[in-house]
Amino acid sequence: VGLGLNDEKGISLKGLEAAREADVVLIEVYTSLMPDLSLERLEVLIGKKVMAIKRSDLEEMAKEGLLREASEKKVALLIPGDPLIATTHISLRVAAEKMGVVTRIVHGASIISAAIGLSGLQNYKFGRSVTIPFPSQDRVSETPYDVLKDNKALGLHTLVFLDIKEDEKRYMKIGEALEILRSIEIGKRDNVVTERTLIVGIAKAGSEKQIVKAGCISELIGFDFGGPPQILIFPGKLHFMEEESLEVLGGYKK
Amino acid sequence: VGLGLNDEKGISLKGLEAAREADVVLIEVYTSLMPDLSLERLEVLIGKKVMAIKRSDLEEMAKEGLLREASEKKVALLIPGDPLIATTHISLRVAAEKMGVVTRIVHGASIISAAIGLSGLQNYKFGRSVTIPFPSQDRVSETPYDVLKDNKALGLHTLVFLDIKEDEKRYMKIGEALEILRSIEIGKRDNVVTERTLIVGIAKAGSEKQIVKAGCISELIGFDFGGPPQILIFPGKLHFMEEESLEVLGGYKK
Numbered sequence: 001v002g003l004g005l006n007d008e009k010g011i012s013l014k015g016l017e018a019a020r021e022a023d024v025v026l027i028e029v030y031t032s033l034m035p036d037l038s039l040e041r042l043e044v045l046i047g048k049k050v051m052a053i054k055r056s057d058l059e060e061m062a063k064e065g066l067l068r069e070a071s072e073k074k075v076a077l078l079i080p081g082d083p084l085i086a087t088t089h090i091s092l093r094v095a096a097e098k099m100g101v102v103t104r105i106v107h108g109a110s111i112i113s114a115a116i117g118l119s120g121l122q123n124y125k126f127g128r129s130v131t132i133p134f135p136s137q138d139r140v141s142e143t144p145y146d147v148l149k150d151n152k153a154l155g156l157h158t159l160v161f162l163d164i165k166e167d168e169k170r171y172m173k174i175g176e177a178l179e180i181l182r183s184i185e186i187g188k189r190d191n192v193v194t195e196r197t198l199i200v201g202i203a204k205a206g207s208e209k210q211i212v213k214a215g216c217i218s219e220l221i222g223f224d225f226g227g228p229p230q231i232l233i234f235p236g237k238l239h240f241m242e243e244e245s246l247e248v249l250g251g252y253k254k
Numbered sequence: 255v256g257l258g259l260n261d262e263k264g265i266s267l268k269g270l271e272a273a274r275e276a277d278v279v280l281i282e283v284y285t286s287l288m289p290d291l292s293l294e295r296l297e298v299l300i301g302k303k304v305m306a307i308k309r310s311d312l313e314e315m316a317k318e319g320l321l322r323e324a325s326e327k328k329v330a331l332l333i334p335g336d337p338l339i340a341t342t343h344i345s346l347r348v349a350a351e352k353m354g355v356v357t358r359i360v361h362g363a364s365i366i367s368a369a370i371g372l373s374g375l376q377n378y379k380f381g382r383s384v385t386i387p388f389p390s391q392d393r394v395s396e397t398p399y400d401v402l403k404d405n406k407a408l409g410l411h412t413l414v415f416l417d418i419k420e421d422e423k424r425y426m427k428i429g430e431a432l433e434i435l436r437s438i439e440i441g442k443r444d445n446v447v448t449e450r451t452l453i454v455g456i457a458k459a460g461s462e463k464q465i466v467k468a469g470c471i472s473e474l475i476g477f478d479f480g481g482p483p484q485i486l487i488f489p490g491k492l493h494f495m496e497e498e499s500l501e502v503l504g505g506y507k508k
Contacts, residue, residue: 004268
């Protein structure tokens with residue numbers, strides 16, 4: 001069951017019904033962050049206990065645990081956003097179906113379409129998306145830069161997810177992501193991430209403190225987007241209506 | 255306010271609250287189809303009259319009508335899926351903000367992330383998406399074929415939206431879309447759409463009659479996916495876990 005965005009009221013009526021009808025309700029909040037979610041308020045809404053589990057629990061469950069339980073009871077697993085975007089959740093579903101445990105998906109709002117919509121950019125002009133991971137032992141992945149470069153060459157927009165390490169309560173910020181990309185630019189010099197590169201930063205989508213801000217990197221690298229979760233868009237070639245959207249909705253000044 | 259998928263229970267709790275708090279509630283069901291939506295049941299849920307409007311009404315409103323009303327009252331506009339994916343809705347929002355009418359978006363589940371999730375394919379491996387339009391005066395757009403070709407060359411998956419002409423109650427079916435693509439293949443001969451090309455067809459996502467079926471075109475072109483809405487995925491290079499997902503969730507036989 002997808003929880004949608006930001007808080008416990010992101011769930012759909014269908015999702016709430018499914019949770020109410022379940023014998024066991026689990027919640028997994030380690031693959032993305034819902035900053036204003038209250039487990040207590042969620043339990044009141046559902047009318048039963050909700051047990052928080054970790055990503056590693058899910059991986060264990062895919063082997064047997066939960067699935068044995070689910071073959072005898074109705075188990076609802078609540079997941080931020082729309083389910084089945086993270087590999088862990090797909091694997092769990094595939095393992096369940098292989099064991100003969102019937103699964104059903106209740107969709108929720110996803111940051112994927114939310115971010116696209118909030119930017120006012122055209123959905124069909126987005127190329128492949130990419131995640132910027134936290135550097136591990138100071139080694140920086142160059143994949144995000146390469147994806148940006150490929151999409152830019154095709155005139156396409158890029159949705160850039162920022163890494164989350166929920167165990168350590170680390171959520172990458174837009175400024176941090178830009179610093180990582182600039183450090184790659186220094187080595188590669190393909191003019192993909194320059195001071196003049198236009199970006200759209202989105203923070204806390206779906207909340208009352210939501211921020212959507214468009215501008216060039218030199219303007220936005222010091223901008224305070226507030227708390228997590230945050231996400232970035234690198235626009236490609238802009239239609240004049242897209243440009244107007246960035247001006248009106250994101251405060252972009254040409 | 256996004257209505258999510260399929261029926262009136264796709265709306266989020268937040269969306270329902272926003273509709274209940276509004277002075278005027280409008281619904282626009284011309285850009286996508288929610289097959290099991292009942293306006294009567296929706297009105298009961300919201301507790302007030304819901305007025306159905308057309309896309310052309312929205313375009314008129316963007317000029318003034320609705321916006322004048324919205325500057326004095328709270329107007330909730332209900333939209334299938336997640337709002338702001340269709341250009342019409344973005345234009346309306348931009349026009350409102352330019353007039354000083356404050357807008358707020360309540361997100362809903364979108365077919366974009368739903369289709370990706372239901373296929374079990376990896377989100378970050380999708381290239382740009384495309385829509386297959388109904389041929390107009392027997393002229394067929396070759397853009398979808400070209401997008402498929404470009405994504406295939408990069409090993410990327412393609413999400414293919416099928417056209418809707420709500421005014422004429424025409425919803426393109428998967429078989430029809432495949433025939434259009436095959437007719438382009440005959441002219442271009444780039445081996446993008448052959449009998450052996452793997453596809454994933456999804457019908458009525460989010461409903462109890464949902465169908466997810468993976469196989470090659472020769473197998474699926476005659477398959478009955480039931481009613482609309484329908485959507486297609488052309489997978490690119492498959493990771494072995496993606497292949498397993500298609501086998502288990504989509505009945506794909508290698």
